[in-house]
Amino acid sequence: xxxxxxxxxxxxxxxxxxxxxxxxxxxxxxxxxxxxxxxxxxxxxxxxxxxxxxxxxxxxxxxxxxxxxxxxxxxxxxxxxxxxxxxxxxxxxxxxxxxxxxxxxxxxxxxxxxxxxxxxxxxxxxxxxxxxxxxxxxxxxxxxxxxxxxxxxxxxxxxxxxxxxxxxxxxxxxxxxxxxxxxxxxxxxxxxxxxxxxxxxxxxxxxxxxxxxxxxxxxxxxxxxxxxxxxxxxxxxxxxxxxxxxxxxxxxxxxxxxxxxxxxxxxxxxxxxxxxxxxx
Numbered sequence: 001x002x003x004x005x006x007x008x009x010x011x012x013x014x015x016x017x018x019x020x021x022x023x024x025x026x027x028x029x030x031x032x033x034x035x036x037x038x039x040x041x042x043x044x045x046x047x048x049x050x051x052x053x054x055x056x057x058x059x060x061x062x063x064x065x066x067x068x069x070x071x072x073x074x075x076x077x078x079x080x081x082x083x084x085x086x087x088x089x090x091x092x093x094x095x096x097x098x099x100x101x102x103x104x105x106x107x108x109x110x111x112x113x114x115x116x117x118x119x120x121x122x123x124x125x126x127x128x129x130x131x132x133x134x135x136x137x138x139x140x141x142x143x144x145x146x147x148x149x150x151x152x153x154x155x156x157x158x159x160x161x162x163x164x165x166x167x168x169x170x171x172x173x174x175x176x177x178x179x180x181x182x183x184x185x186x187x188x189x190x191x192x193x194x195x196x197x198x199x200x201x202x203x204x205x206x207x208x209x210x211x212x213x214x215x216x217x218x219x220x221x222x223x224x225x226x227x228x229x230x231x232x233x234x235x236x237x238x239x240x241x242x243x244x245x246x247x248x249x250x251x252x253x254x255x256x257x258x259x260x261x262x263x264x265x266x267x268x269x270x271x272x273x274x275x276x277x278x279x280x
Contacts, residue, residue, distance in 0.1 A: 007086035012070035017043035071207040073214040084220040093230040108174035146196030219279040248277040
């Protein structure tokens, strides 16, 4: 991000404010947003704690946080009173807190309602899709958004199972997928199915496509856009956009990945890829 003291930065995925804290510590003026109301609450608590600490030692911290979808970045920036910023960050995917929340239904490791909404105001849940789509639609969902090679057999077993009773929990769905997929590898068989459902419920790929041009428009010359993604569908979108936008100079010829040391400390960083571009 090449943070410069006094410059303005936008964190479009506040989460628990990990990145926001580092930007503020380096002197950046931080504006943040997140679509998850619980994330906004967590991040405000952490940022307030940092602000109090810096104030006690004679420093200062500037931040503002807002509940919003980053697909509406232009509107949110106007509400913040911003016309040009020095850097924008997108850390895509789920936070550890979201995965560990037993009420959210994001993880197949926890038995929970099949929900997967990052914002409870969204109307459609993962259970709605699993019980409402026909076999062809389920196949297409898992194949396109999960890149799941066993999509047809999984879709078929889901349809046959729900004839007996609705599929309403993460445990039910994970067990169905494990029955349908005979192969057992390092990755849990339900991983790609859960990914596909989460992407669909939260319209993640369309939101990513929508935010990239808005982010570039908001950057001042020399400003940087940094995007961390966790699967090939997102990475393909970001890579192609950076490559074809003549307003951008690519900073990372190849994506930055986690070191062995970081992966040991945080296994979820294994699939993370960071791409950075600078506005010309």
